Amino acid sequence: MAAKVNAGLASRDPEFDFDFVVVGSGFGGSVAAYRLAEKGYRVAVMEMGRRWTPETLPRTSWSLHRWFWRPKLGLRGFFNIRYFRHVTILHGCAVGGGSITYATTLLRPPDKVWQSGSWTGLAAWESEMPRHYEAAGRMLGITENTILGPADHLLRKAANEVGAGATFYRTSVAIFQAAEGEPGGNTFPDPFFGGDGPARTTCIGCGGCMMGCRHGAKNTLDLNYLYLAEKQGTRIFPETKVVDVKPLDGIADGSQGYEVRTVRSTSWFATEARRFTCRGVVFSASALGTLDLLFHLKEKAYLPRISSQLGKHFRTNSESLLAVRIPGSQEDLSKGVAIGSGIYVDEHTHIEAVRYPRGSDTMSMLTTILTGGVPGPARVALWLRNLVAALVRHPFRTLRILQPFGWARENVVLLCMQALESNLEMCWRRPWFWPFHKSLASRGQKVPTYIPRANAFAETFARLTGGTAMSMIPEILFNIPGTAHCLGGCVIAHSREQGVVDHHNRLFGYKNMYVCDGSVVAANLGVNPSLTITALAERAMSFIRPASETDWNDSAESHESAASTNPTH
Numbered sequence: 001m002a003a004k005v006n007a008g009l010a011s012r013d014p015e016f017d018f019d020f021v022v023v024g025s026g027f028g029g030s031v032a033a034y035r036l037a038e039k040g041y042r043v044a045v046m047e048m049g050r051r052w053t054p055e056t057l058p059r060t061s062w063s064l065h066r067w068f069w070r071p072k073l074g075l076r077g078f079f080n081i082r083y084f085r086h087v088t089i090l091h092g093c094a095v096g097g098g099s100i101t102y103a104t105t106l107l108r109p110p111d112k113v114w115q116s117g118s119w120t121g122l123a124a125w126e127s128e129m130p131r132h133y134e135a136a137g138r139m140l141g142i143t144e145n146t147i148l149g150p151a152d153h154l155l156r157k158a159a160n161e162v163g164a165g166a167t168f169y170r171t172s173v174a175i176f177q178a179a180e181g182e183p184g185g186n187t188f189p190d191p192f193f194g195g196d197g198p199a200r201t202t203c204i205g206c207g208g209c210m211m212g213c214r215h216g217a218k219n220t221l222d223l224n225y226l227y228l229a230e231k232q233g234t235r236i237f238p239e240t241k242v243v244d245v246k247p248l249d250g251i252a253d254g255s256q257g258y259e260v261r262t263v264r265s266t267s268w269f270a271t272e273a274r275r276f277t278c279r280g281v282v283f284s285a286s287a288l289g290t291l292d293l294l295f296h297l298k299e300k301a302y303l304p305r306i307s308s309q310l311g312k313h314f315r316t317n318s319e320s321l322l323a324v325r326i327p328g329s330q331e332d333l334s335k336g337v338a339i340g341s342g343i344y345v346d347e348h349t350h351i352e353a354v355r356y357p358r359g360s361d362t363m364s365m366l367t368t369i370l371t372g373g374v375p376g377p378a379r380v381a382l383w384l385r386n387l388v389a390a391l392v393r394h395p396f397r398t399l400r401i402l403q404p405f406g407w408a409r410e411n412v413v414l415l416c417m418q419a420l421e422s423n424l425e426m427c428w429r430r431p432w433f434w435p436f437h438k439s440l441a442s443r444g445q446k447v448p449t450y451i452p453r454a455n456a457f458a459e460t461f462a463r464l465t466g467g468t469a470m471s472m473i474p475e476i477l478f479n480i481p482g483t484a485h486c487l488g489g490c491v492i493a494h495s496r497e498q499g500v501v502d503h504h505n506r507l508f509g510y511k512n513m514y515v516c517d518g519s520v521v522a523a524n525l526g527v528n529p530s531l532t533i534t535a536l537a538e539r540a541m542s543f544i545r546p547a548s549e550t551d552w553n554d555s556a557e558s559h560e561s562a563a564s565t566n567p568t569h
């Protein structure tokens with residue numbers, strides 16, 4: 001992939017610091033940065049999180065200050081958890097966004113997702129998307145997982161038991177793997193981009209993908225899209241949080257460009273406020289980050305034209321996190337890749353075998369004994385009763401499964417997802433416990449925390465393996481599901497009455513302003529979403545004209561026809 005450095009110099013306007021500012025460097029942001037740089041634009045990427053290398057990544061999750069993100073408490077890691085009334089959200093925060101902590105599973109959703117939600121009929125999605133999925137897959141280096149660990153074999157065994165054995169599959173992962181049966185840990189010159197990319201080392205199956213790969217095997221965004229974007233001249237500003245974006249010269253639609261204000265995200269006192277000017281902006285701060293920013297900008301009347309649909313159609317992929325802990329397991333269940341395999345227990349219910357690397361036991365503190373039944377006080381009472389009964393009947397075993405040490409070695413997380421419609425709404429209001437400023441809050445119908453088929457499967461898995469089925473404490477106590485896959489809130493739609501961006505990801509009401517991240521996804525995918533976020537960003541960027549041809553007049557159109565027009569790559 002030869003890089004044409006900085007074509008299109010004609011468009012460069014010295015009045016502006018950059019042509020485009022991209023907010024956030026996750027899947028959508030990395031695609032935007034690379035494709036815009038490739039088209040000859042001067043691009044800056046503002047990223048709140050830190051830049052990581054194999055040397056700086058934590059060894060285990062006990063190294064909280066390098067794993068968890070709470071900069072005001074001195075925790076400057078790449079993983080964050082945010083709690084809302086309706087959902088607990090796990091997400092990434094780093095140069096490379098969620099790719100540093102993600103489990104690298106990249107799956108295409110079924111075609112039916114294009115026929116539900118507000119994007120229906122807006123484009124010929126089924127015929128257009130395959131080429132963007134292919135481009136995304138090539139860049140992310142997808143391959144079928146060649147390393148099945150003990151947890152994957154147990155998943156297959158349990159799937160056979162419930163009659164779902166035929167649905168067992170090896171995940172598609174973004175990992176540089178040796179051929180099946182060959183040892184990992186060997187370093188090769190760039191295997192993906194014809195020599196333009198960095199050298200890489202084959203996977204050793206340590207199960208550490210979600211703690212960040214310390215072996216150079218995981219295809220994180222800083223090793224593909226961002227690496228190539230930087231080679232094209234893109235500047236990445238780590239530890240830089242965007243706090244304000246407003247049109248320049250008071251021109252309401254942004255046609256004269258934008259001013260972007262940032263602060264240093266990791267400093268306690270000196271915030272190092274900076275101001276940048278640019279012609280166009282791409283919001284890629286993830287579903288949560290983009291909503292945070294857009295609500296703030298609408299409220300401050302910096303971008304008042306943002307659709308009032310902002311925050312609507314927010315989704316969790318209808319997810320439930322279960323686990324089975326096998327105390328004293330003969331095999332090390334942390335071996336393999338983070339998500340090595342999956343099954344479908346029915347048409348709607350998809351389950352993957354997930355693991356943390358040996359020694360990364362802290363997540364166990366969020367788990368407890370699985371309890372069935374309808375969510376609410378009765379289930380909490382039942383859970384308490386089961387817990388006390390277990391402590392009385394098997395005190396040693398129960399204490400052993402509830403204490404954290406050895407958890408990753410003896411545990412299989414079961415990530416359950418359903419492609420069923422379930423919607424939340426995010427809004428901007430003052431929390432009752434801290435009424436001094438507004439922040440994101442959830443409202444609407446609760447998403448079910450209880451997926452009966454998934455619970456039954458966890459119990460079968462536990463019975464077959466001599467383990468104990470577990471679930472997340474917030475799910476049992478507060479009926480709040482946990483998810484690493486939040487989507488929507490700025491959905492693609494026909495008009496600003498139905499959504500926030502058009503089907504080229506252009507923000508309704510503004511010129512040269514785009515949203516490229518999970519917030520634009522308008523349906524529940526039922527599979528891990530990063531590949532779709534990447535493919536949608538590839539598609540959106542394909543419509544932007546090269547720098548040498550732009551008239552800086554790109555704006556969203558309402559009620560467009562289904563046919564997409566003239567992609568340029």
Ligand SMILES: Cc1cc2nc3c(=O)[nH]c(=O)nc-3n(C[C@H](O)[C@H](O)[C@H](O)COP(=O)(O)OP(=O)(O)OC[C@H]3O[C@@H](n4cnc5c(N)ncnc54)[C@H](O)[C@@H]3O)c2cc1C
Nearest residue numbers: 024026027028048097098103105242286289517518528530
């Ligand atoms: C533990 C875990 C495992 C996962 N495993 C998988 C998996 O196997 N497969 C899969 O498909 N998905 C997985 N995901 C989900 C995946 O990480 C997300 O879906 C994906 O990263 C979302 O991409 P995005 O482009 O929307 O934003 P992100 O990748 O989240 O990137 C957004 C970036 O914007 C930055 N940002 C936010 N606000 C600002 C601001 N104001 N200024 C500057 N920067 C800002 C953030 O720091 C972040 O780095 C996993 C997630 C977690 C937490």
Ligand code: SF4
Nearest residue numbers: 203206207208209213
């Ligand atoms: S299993 Fe280990 S070596 Fe392989 S990609 Fe994950 S962290 Fe890297």
